[in-house]
Amino acid sequence: AANPYxxxxxxxxxxxxxxxxxxxxNYPEWAIELRNSLQAKQKLGFIDGTTTKPAADPELSLWLAANSMIIGWIRTSIDPKIRSTVSFVSEASTLWKSLQARFSVG
Incomplete structure (x- = not known):
């Protein structure tokens, strides 16, 4: 298996x-595109919760680096007018869930 970190x-x-x-x-279209991009980079587990935060190094440092990268990717893909209203969170999965709760209809 590929290394998710x-x-x-x-x-x-x-x-x-x-x-x-x-x-x-356009949340549904955006979410599909972003999930696809993250899957291509083998990082989907960071937003769906399957790649969990390790308790200690060396895995923890690697997880934190990848998690921060993914938060950056998600925030960069948000319209600047909306981005300014999105609170900064420390975990990509939390950010993903908050955007889903805010923009997903139905």
Whole structure:
């Protein structure tokens, strides 16, 4: 199995990994695109809760680095007007759930 903590030299927290930017009315399309991008990078577990936070190093340091990268990717894919109203959280899965609760309809 691939290492979910693996980051590539080209990975940057300010990178736009999705062609869709989250606005007030396009959550379903945005979520599908972002999930697909994260799956391609083998990071889906960080938002669906299957890649859990380790208790100690060395895994913890690697998890924290990857988690911070994913938070950056998610925040970069949010329209700046909305991004300013999204509180900063320390875990990617928490950020994902809060966006889902706020923008998902039905």
């Amino acid at each position: 693996q980051l590539n030299a080209s990975d940057n927290p300010g990178s736009l990994i999705s062609s869709v930017i989250l606005k007030e009315d």
